[in-house]
Amino acid sequence: MEGRQRRLAGKAALITGAASGIGRAAVALFHAEGAKVAASDRNAAGLAELKGVADLVLAHDVTDEARWREVVDSVVAAFGRLDILVNSAGIALKGNIETATLEDFRRTEAVNVEGTFLGCREAIRVMKGAGGGSIVNLSSVAGIVGDAQSAAYCASKGAVRLLTKSAALHCGRAGYNIRLNSVHPSFADTPMVQELIASSKNPERVREGLMRAAPLGRLGRPEEVANAILYLASDESSFTTGIELMVDGGLTAQ
Numbered sequence: 001m002e003g004r005q006r007r008l009a010g011k012a013a014l015i016t017g018a019a020s021g022i023g024r025a026a027v028a029l030f031h032a033e034g035a036k037v038a039a040s041d042r043n044a045a046g047l048a049e050l051k052g053v054a055d056l057v058l059a060h061d062v063t064d065e066a067r068w069r070e071v072v073d074s075v076v077a078a079f080g081r082l083d084i085l086v087n088s089a090g091i092a093l094k095g096n097i098e099t100a101t102l103e104d105f106r107r108t109e110a111v112n113v114e115g116t117f118l119g120c121r122e123a124i125r126v127m128k129g130a131g132g133g134s135i136v137n138l139s140s141v142a143g144i145v146g147d148a149q150s151a152a153y154c155a156s157k158g159a160v161r162l163l164t165k166s167a168a169l170h171c172g173r174a175g176y177n178i179r180l181n182s183v184h185p186s187f188a189d190t191p192m193v194q195e196l197i198a199s200s201k202n203p204e205r206v207r208e209g210l211m212r213a214a215p216l217g218r219l220g221r222p223e224e225v226a227n228a229i230l231y232l233a234s235d236e237s238s239f240t241t242g243i244e245l246m247v248d249g250g251l252t253a254q
């Protein structure tokens with residue numbers, strides 16, 4: 001890092017879903033780029049492994065409205081500011097429109113959509129009077145194109161995509177200097193996708209199918225998604241708001 005300005009120097013960030021996969025990769029990258037990083041997750045054991053890279057760890061279920069306010073206030077109390085929020089907490093339950101249960105559907109929307117909604121709202125509450133900020137929401141290629149076996153997940157990620165645009169327009173027009181953008185990975189090699197593969201009848205075939213789905217012919221790496229999040233979180237994207245950034249090996253270009 002010597003000899004160059006670190007890309008998040010002086011910034012304070014909160015990353016949800018930080019105990020695993022993409023969130024965890026973002027914690028490490030943000031730390032390396034000079035940010036103060038607060039890591040939140042409902043998985044306490046996973047959070048404990050972030051010692052040395054996260055400056056603050058917070059037990060946090062993103063479906064809990066009251067806890068969201070406490071978490072954001074704790075970050076501001078610890079760092080004096082909140083410049084960046086990354087909403088990475090998410091779940092993916094399998095089920096098509098005939099097999100998905102209402103309970104699974106509601107659980108998916110509660111975590112993926114309501115969690116992201118609450119996060120945006122709470123971050124905007126503190127960012128708007130403090131000069132602005134950047135919010136990055138994890139949607140998915142499943143928020144752009146359908147997947148027959150992921151009815152609830154597609155519904156949730158489509159909602160995240162347009163929630164992000166709505167909030168981006170609101171914050172832009174209000175003059176808050178708060179930018180919101182969504183990131184859309186395809187299959188990245190994280191515990192979420194590893195569990196999906198392992199729980200299938202023929203894991204080897206499923207893995208190969210997921211790799212072939214992307215024209216680049218492989219799974220993504222969590223670090224590659226984190227790099228896209230870093231760009232949107234940093235001032236390098238200062239004129240970019242309301243976009244959907246694909247990190248999908250070309251999947252949606254077809």
Ligand SMILES: NC(=O)c1ccc[n+]([C@@H]2O[C@H](COP(=O)([O-])OP(=O)(O)OC[C@H]3O[C@@H](n4cnc5c(N)ncnc54)[C@H](O)[C@@H]3O)[C@@H](O)[C@H]2O)c1
Binds near residue numbers: 062090184186187188
């Ligand atoms: N991995 C992929 O291929 C992929 C593709 C597209 C989109 N995404 C999205 O990226 C995000 C991160 O995915 P990942 O692959 O790192 O998944 P992951 O399962 O590895 O990590 C998700 C994290 O979210 C946490 N979490 C789940 N529910 C929570 C809740 N209610 N409150 C707080 N934390 C909660 C989990 O404990 C876990 O640490 C998700 O929103 C996911 O939908 C992932």
